[in-house]
Amino acid sequence: MIESTRNYFDTLTRRSGEGWNRFWFTPSGAMSLAVLRILTGLMALWLHLTLLPDLVTYFGPEGMLPVETIRQLSSDPQSSTPRYVFSYLTLCRTSDDLQAAHAIGAVVLVMFTVGLFSRLTSLLALVVVLATIHRGVVLTAEVEPILTMVMCYLCLGPTGAHLSVDRWLVRRKLLKEKNEDHAAATRPEEGPAPTMSAQVATRLIQVHLAAIYAVMVLSKLANEAWWDGEAVYWLTHTSPSALIDLTWLYAYPKTIDAWTHAIVLFELSFGLFVWIPLARPLMLSVAVVMWLSLALLTGLVPFCLMMLVANLAFVSPQAMQAAVAMVLRRGPASAMAESRA
Amino acid sequence: MVKESRILKSRPADDSGSPPSDAARSVVSVLLVIHLLIVFVALSSYVSPSSLQSRLLSLFSLYAEPLNLNLSSGGRSDARFYLTRTTTQDFPVELEIEVQGETADAKVVLPNPDRSWGPRARREQALLSMYARFAQSEETAAILSTSIGAAVMAQHEVQRATIVCRRPKLRENTQQSGFMPAPLHDEQFEIMQHGKLMIILGEVNYNPIVLPGRESQAVPAGKSNAETTESEPPAGSRSSSNGT
Numbered sequence: 001m002i003e004s005t006r007n008y009f010d011t012l013t014r015r016s017g018e019g020w021n022r023f024w025f026t027p028s029g030a031m032s033l034a035v036l037r038i039l040t041g042l043m044a045l046w047l048h049l050t051l052l053p054d055l056v057t058y059f060g061p062e063g064m065l066p067v068e069t070i071r072q073l074s075s076d077p078q079s080s081t082p083r084y085v086f087s088y089l090t091l092c093r094t095s096d097d098l099q100a101a102h103a104i105g106a107v108v109l110v111m112f113t114v115g116l117f118s119r120l121t122s123l124l125a126l127v128v129v130l131a132t133i134h135r136g137v138v139l140t141a142e143v144e145p146i147l148t149m150v151m152c153y154l155c156l157g158p159t160g161a162h163l164s165v166d167r168w169l170v171r172r173k174l175l176k177e178k179n180e181d182h183a184a185a186t187r188p189e190e191g192p193a194p195t196m197s198a199q200v201a202t203r204l205i206q207v208h209l210a211a212i213y214a215v216m217v218l219s220k221l222a223n224e225a226w227w228d229g230e231a232v233y234w235l236t237h238t239s240p241s242a243l244i245d246l247t248w249l250y251a252y253p254k255t256i257d258a259w260t261h262a263i264v265l266f267e268l269s270f271g272l273f274v275w276i277p278l279a280r281p282l283m284l285s286v287a288v289v290m291w292l293s294l295a296l297l298t299g300l301v302p303f304c305l306m307m308l309v310a311n312l313a314f315v316s317p318q319a320m321q322a323a324v325a326m327v328l329r330r331g332p333a334s335a336m337a338e339s340r341a
Numbered sequence: 342m343v344k345e346s347r348i349l350k351s352r353p354a355d356d357s358g359s360p361p362s363d364a365a366r367s368v369v370s371v372l373l374v375i376h377l378l379i380v381f382v383a384l385s386s387y388v389s390p391s392s393l394q395s396r397l398l399s400l401f402s403l404y405a406e407p408l409n410l411n412l413s414s415g416g417r418s419d420a421r422f423y424l425t426r427t428t429t430q431d432f433p434v435e436l437e438i439e440v441q442g443e444t445a446d447a448k449v450v451l452p453n454p455d456r457s458w459g460p461r462a463r464r465e466q467a468l469l470s471m472y473a474r475f476a477q478s479e480e481t482a483a484i485l486s487t488s489i490g491a492a493v494m495a496q497h498e499v500q501r502a503t504i505v506c507r508r509p510k511l512r513e514n515t516q517q518s519g520f521m522p523a524p525l526h527d528e529q530f531e532i533m534q535h536g537k538l539m540i541i542l543g544e545v546n547y548n549p550i551v552l553p554g555r556e557s558q559a560v561p562a563g564k565s566n567a568e569t570t571e572s573e574p575p576a577g578s579r580s581s582s583n584g585t
Contacts, residue, residue, distance in 0.1 A: 024373065025366055050460040062495040064468070069488040073417055073475075085406050133409055138471040138485070139464040140418045148409040196361050200369065208380055212422075215384045215412065219423035222388055226423075234425045240433035240466065241458040298424060299458040 024203055027194035029317030031324060033154060033201060034115070034162035037122070039309040040150050041113025044129050047143070047302065048106055051132065055102055056095045058136055065136055073138060087135040088127075105132070115164020122155045142303040149208050150310050157201030161192050163324065198317075205313040210271040217267035226264055229257030232297065241299025259293075266290045274314055287311050383410040387422065416474075419467035432508040434469040438490060442499035449493050469506075476506050 051058075058065050067090045074085075092098040105128040111117065112125035129151060133144050160166035225231040233256045236246040249256050266286055273279040288308060295304035312320075361369075379401045386394040398405065398415075405411055413420050425431050436451040452465040472489070475481040490502050 020370070021366065024370070025361060047460050051464070054461060054464070057492070058464075062492055064489045064492040066488055069484060072484050073471075073481075074415070130407065130409060133414075134407075136464075137414050137417045138419075139467050140414060140420070141463050141467045142420045142422060143460075143463075144418070145409055145412050145420060152408055200373070204373075204376075207377065211380065211384050212412075215387050216422045219388045223423060223426050225425060225427040230427065231425050234427050234431060238425065238431040238433070240452070241462055243458060294424075300463070301458060302460055302463065 024200055025196050026199055027196050028199040028202060029194050029321070030158045030161040030192070030198040031317040031320040032313060032315055033157045033159045033198055034164065035320055035324065036150060036205070036309065036312055037115060037118070037154055037159040038113055038163060039312070040147065040154065041109060041125065043302065043306055043309060044125060044147060044151065045106065045109045045113060047147070048102070048109055048128070048132065052102060055098055058139065059089060059098055060095045061093065065138065070135070070137060085134040087131040089131055089135040115160040115166050118160025118164055118166050122151070122159055126151045126155055142300060143306045146212065146303070146306045146310055149212070150205055153201045153204045153208070156204070157198045158192065158195055202313055205310065209310050209313060210274065213267050213271040217264060220264055220267070226260060229260045232256045232259045232263070235297050239298045243296045243299055243301070246297060263290065263294070280314055284311055284314060379405055380410055384412060387412045417471065419470040429508060430473070433466055434473040434506060434508045436469055436472060436489070437505045437507070438493045438502055440494055440497045440499045440502045442497060447497055472506060473508065
């Protein structure tokens with residue numbers, strides 16, 4: 001009895017260890033991370049540039065959100081630890097300083113997006129985004145936590161290994177040194193060998209995103225309207241940014257019920273079934289429909305787009321290579337064959 | 342200890358590249374476990390944190406706060422991952438700032454009606470949502486109102502302003518019991534509990550300023566002072582907007 005118990009725990013620990021190592025440390029390609037870098041960078045740049053017209057209105061010397069106000073809002077009487085987080089934007093005393101700092105931040109985000117000095121600019125881009133968030137934390141909503149989550153993990157992986165200026169510079173250098181065929185040297189799908197850091201970064205995004213899905217659905221299920229099917233009706237009436245007027249749906253209560261339950265079912269099942277390789281394409285396809293419909297319904301376009309971008313972390317590097325090759329007008333079959341080889 | 346070392350030292354099943362050393366994997370594994378624990382605490386505290394979760398959040402705040410791991414930023418963000426809670430808090434808040442100058446009066450309405458969607462509109466909505474949240478308490482109502490009011494007053498170069506914070510009412514559901522949201526264009530508004538304030542910028546020499554319904558108060562120069570007045574129903578519907 002004791003022997004069998006010991007064997008059981010030995011097997012359990014051994015297999016758990018193997019599973020853990022396989023999950024986190026199997027080297028993988030970085031094409032998915034590269035695509036994530038580009039799309040996340042574009043999203044960060046969009047948010048950054050749209051703040052420019054209101055920058056002085058919010059953060060200027062006579063702005064709506066002086067540093068002292070943010071400090072007051074951040075003070076937690078129940079905690080001895082100050083919750084206020086430093087932002088370099090607090091050092092800007094004049095409007096010109098503020099705009100200059102913002103412009104430098106935009107340059108950093110552009111460099112991150114195009115993959116120039118990727119290792120450094122991924123860190124700097126994260127600092128830029130976090131500094132903006134902490135300076136005006138009361139201006140933040142749903143998109144910022146998803147954006148910073150993805151950017152944070154992108155710092156860990158080789159995001160500049162593909163589709164980047166860094167990669168182009170390396171190829172150009174190699175071309176000069178070895179005098180190789182130009183067409184062969186500029187193949188987008190050829191990149192460095194799979195790495196452990198790419199796997200860790202990808203897995204962290206996946207795990208964190210699945211946990212966020214769980215939080216989303218649990219926070220919904222805490223409210224009765226998501227159980228009795230009324231939530232979509234409320235959203236049609238209370239979303240000031242809704243892209244289309246769906247208040248007429250009130251005449252079709254079954255449609256409202258079905259839409260409400262579909263949202264809950266999708267978020268509930270995504271975190272579970274996305275880990276099953278066979279179900280993953282289906283979940284990702286449903287995710288596209290669901291997030292686009294939510295964008296129409298709620299008007300939370302940046303958030304819904306960012307969720308779609310983050311979902312790309314579940315696309316394998318091989319599939320992403322094929323997709324990139326297809327986009328770059330190469331045959332997907334040949335790209336798949338090359339990636340398999 | 343033996344079991345733990347076994348977990349960390351077992352090699353990946355299909356490692357195609359050069360495998361990392363056991364020591365490196367062990368260190369990374371420990372860091373991953375710690376990070377994921379903090380992520381779990383931060384995310385699970387989103388809805389309604391228990392006292393244990395609050396303590397753990399406070400403990401991990403030096404790591405979680407700078408990285409923005411906490412979804413609601415400690416209640417200072419308008420992150421509505423639940424999308425709706427079927428309460429009046431779902432409604433977009435409207436802020437009407439009436440500035441009184443020597444030459445002319447002006448009225449500013451937030452959010453700017455020209456911005457219907459996108460990051461700029463969402464930022465305004467988040468700010469106003471925070472305003473409404475803080476306006477629920479007398480202790481915190483003045484924090485945002487003074488800074489927003491002061492900014493608008495500085496923009497119009499005036500010394501006095503009245504801020505009214507309001508949002509659409511719930512209407513009674515005629516088909517079922519309970520309440521339902523009225524369409525936004527129904528123009529039935531309610532003023533929030535501490536949502537009506539008068540802000541008066543101090544004169545140069547600490548002149549006492551008499552506020553409506555209150556005793557005289559000294560206001561330091563260059564500072565703003567906010568006092569709540571009794572809530573009154575708004576006369577009429579939505580006003581015309583100048584925007585900011």
